[in-house]
Structure formats: structure tokens, C-alpha cells
Amino acid sequence: MKKLMNTVAAAAMLLGTATMARAAENVEVLHWWTSGGEATALEVLKKDLESKGITWSDMPVSGGGGTEAMTVLRARVTAGNPPTAVQMLGFDITDWAKQGALGNLDEVAAKEKWDDVIPTALQKFSKYDGHWIAAPVNVHSTNWIWINKAALDKAGGKEPANWDELIALLDNFKAQGIIPIAHGGVPWEDATIFDAVVLSLGNDFYKSAFIDLDPAALGSDKMKEAFDRMTKLRTYVDDNFSGRDWNLASAMVIENKAGLQFMGDWAKGEFIKAGKVPGKDFVCMRFPGTQGSVTFNSDQFAMFKVSEAQLKPQLVMASAIESPTFQSAFNVVKGSAPARTDVPDTAFDDCGKKAIKDLAEANKAGTLFGSMAHGHANPAAVKNAIYDVVTREFNGDLTSEEAVKELVAAVAAAK
Numbered sequence: 001m002k003k004l005m006n007t008v009a010a011a012a013m014l015l016g017t018a019t020m021a022r023a024a025e026n027v028e029v030l031h032w033w034t035s036g037g038e039a040t041a042l043e044v045l046k047k048d049l050e051s052k053g054i055t056w057s058d059m060p061v062s063g064g065g066g067t068e069a070m071t072v073l074r075a076r077v078t079a080g081n082p083p084t085a086v087q088m089l090g091f092d093i094t095d096w097a098k099q100g101a102l103g104n105l106d107e108v109a110a111k112e113k114w115d116d117v118i119p120t121a122l123q124k125f126s127k128y129d130g131h132w133i134a135a136p137v138n139v140h141s142t143n144w145i146w147i148n149k150a151a152l153d154k155a156g157g158k159e160p161a162n163w164d165e166l167i168a169l170l171d172n173f174k175a176q177g178i179i180p181i182a183h184g185g186v187p188w189e190d191a192t193i194f195d196a197v198v199l200s201l202g203n204d205f206y207k208s209a210f211i212d213l214d215p216a217a218l219g220s221d222k223m224k225e226a227f228d229r230m231t232k233l234r235t236y237v238d239d240n241f242s243g244r245d246w247n248l249a250s251a252m253v254i255e256n257k258a259g260l261q262f263m264g265d266w267a268k269g270e271f272i273k274a275g276k277v278p279g280k281d282f283v284c285m286r287f288p289g290t291q292g293s294v295t296f297n298s299d300q301f302a303m304f305k306v307s308e309a310q311l312k313p314q315l316v317m318a319s320a321i322e323s324p325t326f327q328s329a330f331n332v333v334k335g336s337a338p339a340r341t342d343v344p345d346t347a348f349d350d351c352g353k354k355a356i357k358d359l360a361e362a363n364k365a366g367t368l369f370g371s372m373a374h375g376h377a378n379p380a381a382v383k384n385a386i387y388d389v390v391t392r393e394f395n396g397d398l399t400s401e402e403a404v405k406e407l408v409a410a411v412a413a414a415k
């Protein structure tokens with residue numbers, strides 16, 4: 001009996017040690033990649049880490065753009081229990097760094113020479129006070145259109161080169177009996193369209209309004225024109241657009257129910273997941289009037305301060321994310337471009353190749369701007385203030401004139 005008890009105790013001890021060892025090799029990851037395409041991309045990261053002996057505790061918080069995820073995160077940090085790594089955008093990373101909540105990736109960044117290969121536009125958010133605090137996974141951009149190829153062919157096959165041609169195409173889609181614009185009426189999606197509409201009125205205008213928050217640009221006639229364009233686009237969405245998830249809107253284009261979607265290139269992940277081929281089933285193009293310019297956002301894994309035991313898996317995760325092989329494998333599926341400048345575009349489809357090329361060219365030409373809608377132009381308070389006005393105008397609660405005035409006031413109050 002005593003022998004049996006000893007064996008049980010020994011087994012329990014062993015089990016305990018094994019559990020501890022496993023727990024030490026675990027990362028808990030908070031993210032909002034819950035759509036079909038996003039989940040497939042995330043699987044690439046999970047598998048990669050598993051192959052390195054790191055297990056994954058998943059903390060998904062659905063809600064595109066990450067607003068809901070950021071609320072959950074705050075509750076976790078307030079409770080003194082932050083996850084190991086958190087998907088995060090631009091200024092949110094800086095905000096957490098300012099609060100002293102983030103860890104330090106300098107050791108791995110120096111060893112792997114991240115400074116030399118990660119674009120400076122991303123480093124601005126991956127570093128705080130000269131120290132690496134986050135590992136960038138990708139570069140997305142928001143000024144894209146995803147068009148159903150069959151519907152475009154029926155309309156004559158020409159990609160719209162300017163605003164008037166875009167409107168003519170939308171009218172044609174209406175005449176074809178399909179929903180012209182597949183849209184999910186939630187604030188971040190309205191704001192994603194607004195990114196492109198404002199950019200289509202000029203690079204300088206986008207910069208003055210959203211990067212510099214210049215009251216003259218925010219309150220200008222051009223801004224009224226931007227809202228007028230939103231009013232016009234609103235006439236092409238279906239009656240059920242309100243509250244729809246972005247990936248369900250992508251599905252409408254995929255299933256030939258709608259003509260096009262204005263969305264960041266994570267939408268491509270949905271098309272690919274559905275077995276659709278760029279150039280054959282769908283067309284990707286820049287929002288008319290924004291060719292040569294890019295509004296970007298980069299998903300990064302911000303690394304929180306963790307216990308000594310958790311440091312190793314955290315660094316292994318950061319290193320795995322920056323590996324060029326992973327960067328290619330992941331971003332091919334996700335619809336984004338790599339977060340490093342030295343990853344070959346060979347494995348990418350035509351839209352991916354275009355994304356990589358557009359980013360490099362815009363970066364060189366000084367026409368690469370942080371996305372307002374996706375947290376790369378301003379801190380959350382300003383972003384949310386803009387969201388609010390854009391959504392109210394899009395839903396007919398404000399006229400363009402009122403929206404312009406509200407925008408100036410809301411931004412001034414939030415700054």
C-alpha cells in the first residue's frame with residue numbers, strides 16, 4: 001500500500017513538473033483574428049510555435065479593427081493579469097508603452113538585426129524610448145477595392161480610374177440587379193471607407209486632416225466634399241448593412257450578390273479562403289484617385305511584462321514572427337505584405353505583389369500615410385472622435401455641413 005502511495009505521489013510530482021514545464025513554454029495571445037481568412041493565417045503562427053515547443057492559449061475577441069479586443073485587454077491589465085502577447089495597432093502600442101506595461105525585445109531584435117530590415121514606418125510603433133516592445137507581423141493597407149470580376153466584365157471590364165467612373169460602375173451594378181456596395185455598417189468600417197475617400201481628395205489633404213489634425217483642413221470645403229461622397233456611397237448599400245461584419249460583406253462579393261467592397265487587404269484573406277483567384281474571380285485595385293498612395297496599418301504583437309518563466313516563450317514568439325520564412329507563409333494567407341523589406345514576393349499572388357510594390361514605392365515617394373481608421377494616424381481618443389462623426393454622417397444623422405463642424409470640434413476636444 002505504502003509503495004502504491006509512493007508511486008502515486010511520484011507520478012503526481014512528475015505530472016506537476018511536466019505541467020509546470022508546459023506552462024513555462026506557453027504563450028497566451030489576445031487577438032481579434034476570428035474570420036475564416038484570419039483564423040487560417042493565425043493557424044500558421046500557432047503551428048510554427050508548436051514546432052518550437054511553445055503551446056498557445058488562445059484569447060480571441062471578435063470585432064474587426066480591434067475596438068472590443070482593446071476593451072478586454074484593459075480589463076485584464078487592470079486585474080494585474082496581462083496576456084503574453086497582444087495583437088495591437090499603432091498608437092495603442094505607444095499608449096501601453098507609455099504606461100510602462102510592455103516588455104523588452106531588445107535582445108532578440110539586436111541579435112536578428114531588426115533595425116536593418118523592419119521599415120522605419122513600423123519601427124515608429126514597435127519601439128518606445130529606443131527599445132523594442134512589439135514584433136510587427138505584417139503591413140496592411142486600407143485604400144483598396146475588391147471587385148467581383150464577372151460583374152465588372154458585364155459592366156465593360158474597365159477598372160474605374162476616378163470618382164465619376166466609380167459612380168458609373170456602381171450604377172451599372174445596380175442595373176445588373178446586384179447590391180453595388182457590400183458594406184458592414186459599423187464605425188470602423190465606415191471609417192475605413194473614409195480613409196480612402198479623404199485620400200482620394202489629395203495626399204496633402206489626408207496628411208493635414210488626419211496626421212497633422214489641422215483645423216483648417218478638418219473644417220475645409222474639401223472635407224465637406226469628402227462627406228458628400230460618403231452620402232453618395234451610402235445610396236449604394238443594401239437595407240441590411242447596419243451592424244454587418246466585414247467578412248460577411250466580403251462574402252456578398254464572393255457569392256456574386258454584390259459588386260464590390262471597400263476594405264483593407266485582409267478582405268483578400270476571405271477571397272483566398274473561399275478558393276477565389278485574383279484576376280479571375282475578383283479584381284483588387286486602389287480606390288480611384290489614390291493610386292501611388294497608401295494608407296497603411298501594421299498588426300504587431302505587443303509584448304507585455306511577464307514573469308521570468310514566461311520571458312523565454314515570449315522571445316521565441318517574437319523571433320518566430322520576424323523569421324523571413326514565416327513572414328512569407330503568414331502574409332500570403334492573411335492578405336498583407338511582410339513587415340520586413342527583405343522577404344521575396346515570389347510566393348505572393350498578384351494582389352500581394354502589388355501590395356508589396358505599392359508600399360515600397362509610396363514609402364520612397366513620401367506618400368505612405370498611417371491609416372486613421374486603423375490606429376496609425378492618431379491615439380484612440382482622436383480616432384474614436386472621428387469615428388463617431390463619420391458614422392453619424394453616414395447614417396444620415398448629420399448633414400455634410402454639420403459633420404464638418406462636428407469634426408473640428410470633436411478632434412479639438414479629443415486632442
Ligand code: BGC
Pocket residue numbers: 032033038063064065066089140266297298299374
Ligand atoms: C487588422 C487586420 C484585421 C482587420 C479586421 C484590422 O485592424 O489590422 O489584421 O484583419 O482589422 O479584423
